């Protein structure tokens with residue numbers, strides 16, 4: 131059994147948000163509220179699209195779920211741990227062990243090889259001495275079909291290949307929750323489809339919960355569930371019927 135696998139079995143509810151509000155200080159006399167009381171529960175293995183118009187608050191929501199930003203009000207628990215009163219050190223721990231990120235711009239270290247990029251999150255993790263770290267990174271690169279490119283510097287890879295490296299890197303700690311903010315937005319249709327299918331496969335095989343922001347209705351329709359954010363509120367939270375979506 132994978133060293134990191136057991137933690138996925140501990141709690142069925144991966145994300146629980148209650149009445150989450152977020153305001154920003156924009157220099158105006160009053161703060162501007164962007165998220166107006168979001169409630170959201172995601173269970174293990176759910177693959178959920180986040181859709182909505184530009185500026186509606188999708189990235190703000192993802193940053194809060196990813197513990198990169200704090201809510202102004204409300205509660206947020208990740209894998210059963212209530213996070214809103216945690217200090218930065220505890221948030222970093224919860225984030226590092228439970229959450230993976232894939233963004234539209236993959237933020238790879240361009241001069242480093244594909245393998246080295248995937249190894250980055252494992253550096254300093256006690257359970258991964260050097261040899262095991264290399265083995266795990268190689269296994270992850272293999273799972274995204276990039277073994278032939280493992281020693282290639284990231285800048286020499288295509289956009290789709292770089293995004294697959296970013297996905298392998300996000301999976302390094304076997305996160306219970308993967309947050310993907312338009313990970314296919316910068317790719318041609320074929321590469322976008324390949325990255326999406328890969329995410330789908332990993333989610334199914336590992337029971338990983340995915341929150342996937344997309345502007346592409348055809349990709350949203352292939353997710354289990356769609357959350358629609360409009361003006362900082364969830365207006366629609368519907369299950370996609372497998373019988374309707376081919």
Ligand SMILES: Nc1ncnc2c1ncn2[C@@H]1O[C@H](COP(=O)(O)OP(=O)(O)OP(=O)(O)O)[C@@H](O)[C@H]1O
Nearest residue numbers: 154155156164182183184185186187188189190191
């Ligand atoms: N740090 C910040 N300070 C002030 N306002 C912010 C901040 N971050 C986001 N906003 C504002 O919050 C609103 C929602 O932004 P957000 O990026 O979450 O939208 P989005 O739905 O992800 O948009 P898009 O689809 O265009 O990426 C916008 O009006 C934005 O200007």
